[in-house]
Amino acid sequence: MPDIVLSSAVRDNLLSLKKTAAFQETTQNRLATGLKVNSALDNPNSYFTAQSLNDRAGDLSNLLDNMGQAVQTLRAADDGITSITKLVESAKAIANQALQTSSEYERRQFAVQYNAILEQIEDMAKDSGYKGKNLLAGAGNELEVIFNEDSTSNLTVNPVDFTDTTLDTGLNLDDLATGASGTSSFNMYGGSAQLTLTGLQASSNLTDLAAFADNNHVMVTDGSTTTTLTVGVDIVTVQDYVDALDDLSGVHASFDETTDSITLVTGLNSNITVTKDANGGGSTSDGGITAGATTLTATALSSTATLITSGGFKAGDTITITDGNGFEPASLEIDEETTVDDLVKLINNVKGLDATFSGGSISLIGEVSFDITSDNADFNRMRLASTSGTVALGATASEFKTDTDIERVLQAINASLDELRNSARSLGTALSTVEIRTDFTQNIINTLEVGAGDLTIADMNEEGANMLALQTRQQLSSTALSLANQAEQSVLSLFG
Structure with a gap:
């Protein structure tokens, strides 16, 4: 069968339709993908340049993460320092409170509270990490931040160690010795007897009695x-x-002119x-005037016995309790009805001092040192x-006992606050630097992506207009092809 021969007009119209279809396919692809360069075949220079820009943007995006x-690691450390600073300020407030009282017991309690604050500081420092990195936990926690693709731009943040407050390179705050309790005791004995001096008065000479002679x-x-x-x-005289x-x-003597006798009361334990x-x-x-010997038998007092039944006490005496700082937490004025139990209760009302009475002895346990004294010799x-009538209880003192002790601690606290402020400034500078570099990197990534897009992203308005024009061209080509075919059909009409 011989080949079909198309006229020149038909062939030209067919070619035009094929080109239009090819252009439509390209335009449709751009509209679908949003890109005017989808592969190196579209535009090698733009494609590879855009790919290079996108690759760098991707590398920077990884660094951005x-x-x-x-930034979060630095913020966690900064939060930790802020809270630790508040705790150190609380420790300073405790030291100042201790300085305002002279009570050794209260100062010991402040020392215990101070140590508890230091323990919380260490715990808070240990809890200030983020994803396994803790800038407040010392060596091994260095933070390196890389800012560019080849790691030539970076920042290293060195850690501090606040997990141990005693470190000289850290806060340099030592736990305070809170002291140790001490014990003591004193006996409560009593005995009495009388020496008869019949017929004498206080001013009488002893030798007025036949039983007495000089020497x-x-x-x-x-x-x-x-x-x-x-x-x-x-x-010489009775009064003498x-x-x-x-x-x-330990002996109290008095003369009764009614009975003409000297009454002896002892508090000795023998x-x-x-x-x-x-x-x-x-x-x-x-x-006295009676033959033989006078014996004062020492007997342990009971808890209900009055104190004046012992030679160590008289009505009107004042018993005073003072601590190692000379602070007086309690005192008691004795009267005729004051009992041993009253004295024990007085002692037990003193904070940091406990007393128990048994077998004629008052046993003492003190958290700090105490002295019990009386104006009765x-x-x-x-x-x-x-040679001494003081009941002395010695306990190991806390490191808050004296003003000098407390002032030394306050100096250390002030130095630690300076250290915290320096660390906060250092972390703040590092945080600011990283945040600035983060913003810069985000801007660079945006610039790179925009630049790559300029090379490869299609203009949707332009491509839409192109598609509309191609559709119009296709319709016109189809019409032209139809007209060309009609011209050939008019020849057939001659063969009617």
Whole structure:
């Protein structure tokens, strides 16, 4: 069969339609993808240039993620420093409060609170990490932030260590010694007896009695120590005799002119014996006019016994409790009805001091040092040779005991606040730098992507107009092809 021959007009119209279809396909592809350069075949120069720009933008985007995480790490550390600073300021407030009181017990309690604050500081520093990186936890937590693709632009943030407040390179705040308790005790004994001096008054001479003569010796002994009083030398009158006996440690003496007798009350924890010899005349006696010896038997007081039944106490005495700083938390004025139990209750009302009474002894436990004293010189004298009546309880002092101790701690706190502020400034500078570089990188990425888009992204308005023009061209070509065919058909009409 011979080839079909198309006229020139038909062929030209067919070619025009094919070109229009090809242009439509290209335009449709651009409209569908939004790109005018989809491959290197479309435009090698634009394609590879855009790809290079997009590749760099992608690399920077990866770095941007790391920068964002670095910002959070820095913010976590900054939050930690801010909170630690508040805790250190609380510790400073505690030290200042301790400075405003002289009570050793209260200062010890402030020392305990201070140590608790330091423990919270360490815990907070340990909790200030982000994704395993903690800029407040010392060596091994260095933060390196990379800003460009080849790592030539970077920032290294060195950590500090606040997880141990005692470090000299950190806060340099040591835990305070809070001291240790101490113990003590004192006995509560009593005994009494009378020396009869019939017919005498306080102003009478002892030698007015037949039993007494000058140079007689009155001996008072507790079994280990003997005090000798010589009649006519040490004691002349009855009042001299009373005063001399009253001056003995732990012994109270008084004269009753109604009964003509000297009453002796002892607080010693051993028996006292009184005798008089007949040296130079008179006769041996019990210290009075009665033959034999006078014995004051020491007996443990009960909790309900009145204090004045012991030679260490008299009505009107004041018992005072002071701590190691000289602070006076309590005192008690004794009257005729004040009992041992009242004294124990007084002691127990003092913070940091506990007392128990048993078997004639008051046992003490003190969290700080305490002294119990009395304006009565016979208080707490256990032997005739006693040199001190103070009940002393020694405890190990806390490091907040003295003003000097507290001021030393305040100096350390002020230095630690300076360290915190310096660290906060350093972290703030690093944070600001990373945030600025983050913004810069975001802008660079945007610039790169816009530049790549300028090379490859299609103009939708232009492509839409192109598609409309191509559709018009296609319609016109189809019409022209139809007209060309009609011209050929008119020839066939000649063959009617």
